[in-house]
Amino acid sequence: MPHQEKVRAALGRATREGVLGQDHPVVGFIDVQGVRDSVTALHEAFAHVPAVLHAFAVKACPLVPVLRLLADAGMGCEVASPGETRLALAAGFAPEHIVLDSPAKTRAEIREALTLGIALNADNLAELDRIDALRPDGSRSVIGLRVNPQVGGGTIAAMSTATPHSKFGVALDDPGARARVREAFRQRPWLTRLHAHVGSQGCPLPLIAKGLAALHRLAEEIDEYVGRRQITSLDLGGGLPVNFSDDSVTPTYHDYVQALTDTEPALLDGRYEVVTEFGRSLLAKNGFTAAVVEYVKESGGRRIALTHAGAQVAVRTVFMPDAWPVRITAHGPDGLPKTTRVVPQDVAGPLCFAGDVVAHERLLPELSEGDLVVLHDTGAYYFSAPWAYNSLPRPGVYGVLHRDGDVLLAPIRTPQTVAELVEESGATHTVALLTGFGSPGSS
Template sequence: MSHPAPPRTDNLTLAVRQAVADGLLGEDRPLAGFVDVQGVRESVAALHEAFAGVPDVLHAFSAKACPLVPVLRLLADAGMGCEVASPGELRVALDAGFAPSRIVLDSPAKTRRELEEALSLGIAVNADNLAELERIDALRPADCASVLGVRVNPQVGGGSIGAMSTATAHSKFGVALRDPGARERVVEAYARRPWLTRLHAHVGSQGCPLPLIARGLAALHRLAEEINARVGHRQVTSLDLGGGLPVNFADDCVTPTYAEYVAALTAVEPALLDGSYQLVTEFGRSLLAKNGFTAGLVEYVKESGGRRIALTHAGAQVATRTVFMPEDWPVRVSAYGPDGTPKTGPLVPHDIAGPLCFAGDVVAHERPLPELAEGDVVVLHDTGAYYFSAPWAYNSLPRPAVYGYLVRDGRAAFATVRPAQSVREISAESGLHRADALLTGFAVPSLR
C-alpha cells in the first residue's frame, strides 16, 4: 500500500536531523547545502504536465541556477535540456550528459571561439545582436546542425526588481524592437538568412508578474508571424520563451505554478502554445529553489545595542543577493538544536549574521526565533538555486559541501554532490604553485 509523501518541511526536518547524526553538519563541517532529489523530480514532472498540451517543447534548465554536474545529470535524467551562458556552463552541461542537440547557448558577449565550438557541436545558439549574426555568417559551417536564432528585447517594461528585468527600454540584452528601425532590421536579417529559424526573448523572472512576461512573449509570437509573412513561408519554426517564474520565498507554497504560467500565456496569445511553433523554455530558479536548503552552525551568540546576534557560518558567501538586496531576496530562517531537531520556546528577535568581515553580512534582521545558542543550526530555506551552488569567495572562505538527499521510510539518505573545499585547495587556486612569480618570474629582456 502506497502512502503520500510527507510535506517538504517534514522531509527537510528529517534531513537536518540525519545530517547531524551522520556528521555532515557539526563543528568540523559548519556549513552545507542540501538538494531534495525527489522534490526536483516532482518539479520537473509538474513542468512537463503543465505543457502536456503542447506538441513539441524542449524544457532547457538554466544552468546558472545550479551549475553542479550531479544536479544537472539528475535533471537530464528527468527529461530536461540545458540552457547555458558561458564556456564553463557549456562544459558542465556536456559533462553532465546533455546531448548537444538539447543545449541552448545564450550570452550577450560570446567570443568567436565560443561560437565556433557551439556551431561545430550542433548546439543551438541565440545571437544577442545583429553584429553577432555577422560573426555567425563567417563561422557557420556548411553542414551546421545548430538551430540558430536572434534574441530580441520586446521592451515591455520591468518588474519590481530592476536588476532581474531584461525587457526594459535600456536592457543590455537582445535587439531592442521598439528602437527606430530595429524591427525592420531584424526582419531583414531573417530574410537574408534562411538558416535563421528561431526567435528568442526573455522578460525576466523574480519580480516579474505573469501578465508582463506573457505580453513580452506574445510580442515574440507577433514578430515570428511578421517574419514568416515577409519571406512567404514558415522560416521561423521555433520560439525560445526565455526567462523563468518568480518564486514565493514567504512560505512553502509553490506560486505561481507552471500551470498558471501556461494559462497566462494562453490568455494573452492563444496561438503561442497551439503547436504552430516548437517551443523552448528556460526555467531555473523555479525548479530548484524550493528543493534545496542551506544549513549553518551557530558559532557564537551575543548582544549589541540591545540586539541579539547569532554569528553563523551561513552568510553572504552563500546568500549574496539576500545580504545586499534583503528587500528583494528575503529568506526564511528556522532554528534547530545541536541534535538537528527543531527548537521550540518563546520567540526572540535575532539578527542572523554570517562569518564575513564586513558589517552588512546579515541574512536576516530581528527575525523572531527560539533562543539560539552556540552549537545550534540555522536553516535558510528555498536556497536550491543560486545560493550554495555559486558561492562568493570573499575572505577566501571555502565552498561548502553540497549533498543530495532522499527520504525513504522516515529516514534521509545522502549522496555527495560536491565535497567541501579544503584550505589547501583555496591556496592552490590563489596561485600557490606560482608563489615566486612576482619575484623571479619575469624574463630578463635581451640587450642589443
C-alpha cells in the same frame, strides 16, 4: 512528506554522519525527489503543446550531479558560457538538447556550438554577421535571434531584461529595428528561431505574457515578410517567479501557461515548437542551506547569532535583503526544531564587514552556541554564486533522498579544503613576483 519534516530528517542524518557540524559548519542540501516532482509539474503544464524542449538554466545550479539528475528527468539545458557548456556536456546532455545564450559570445564559442550541433540564440545583429562567417556547411545547430520586446520591468530592476535600455537582444521599439530584424531573416533562411526573455524574479506573469505575445506577433510578421514559413520555433526564456514567503509553490507552471494562453491563444497552439529556460522555479524550493551558530551575543540591546552562513553563500540576500529575503528556522545541534522562547534576533554571517547579516530582528526561538539555522529555498543560485571574500572554503552540497522511512545523503560537491583554497589562490606561483620575471634586460 512535508518540507519541514524533510529538513528535520536531513539535518538529523547530516549531524549524525558529521556532514554538518564543527568540522563542516555550513552545508547545502538538494531534495532529489523534489527536483523530479518539479520537472514533472513543468512537463504536465505543457503536456498539450506538441513539441517542447524544457532547457534548465545552468546558471541557477551549475553542479554536474544536479544537471545529470535533470537530464535523467527529461530536461534539456540552457548555457551561457564555455564553462556552462562543458558542465552540460559532462552531465550527459546531447548537444541537440543544449541551447547557448550569452550577450558576449566569442568566435570560439560560436564555432564550437555550430560544430557540435548546439542550438544558439544570437544576441544581436552583429553576432549574426559572425555566424555568417563561421557557420559550416551542414551544421545541425538551430539558430535563433534574441529580441527585446521592451515591455518594461518588474519590481527588481536587475532581474528585468525587457526594459528600454536592457543589454540583451535587439530592441524592437528602437527606430528601424523591426525592419532590420525582418531583413536579417530574409537574408538567412537558416535563421529559424526567435527568442525573448522578459525577466525573472519580480516580473509578474502578465508582464511576461505581454512580452511573449509580442514575440509571437513578430514571428508572424517575419514569415509574412519573407513569404514563407521560416520561423519554426520560439524560445520563451524562463522567469517564473518563486514564492519565498512560505512552502507553497505559487505561481505554478499551470498558472504560467494559462497567462500565456489568455494573452495570446495562438502562442502554444502547436504551430511553433517551444523552448523554455526555467531555472530558479525548478530548484529554489528544492534546496536549503544549514549553518552552525558559533556565538550568540548582545549589542545595543539586540541579540545577534553569529553563524557560518553569510554573504559567501547568500550574497544577494545580504546586499538586497528586501528583494531576496530568506526564511530561517532554528534547530538544535541534533537538527530538531528549537522550542525556546521566541525573540527578535539578527542572524549574521562570518564575514568581516558589518553588513554581513542574512536576517535583521527576525523572530526566532532563542538561539545558542552550537545550534543550527536553516536558510530555506536556496536550491537555486545560492550554490552557484559563492563570494570569495575572506577566503572561506566553498561548502559541500549533498543530495537528500527520503526512502522507506529513512533519509539518505549523497555528495554533490565535496567541501573545499583549506589546502585546495590556497592552491587555487596561486600557491604554485608563490615567488613569481620575486623571481618570475627573469634577470634585468632578459627577454
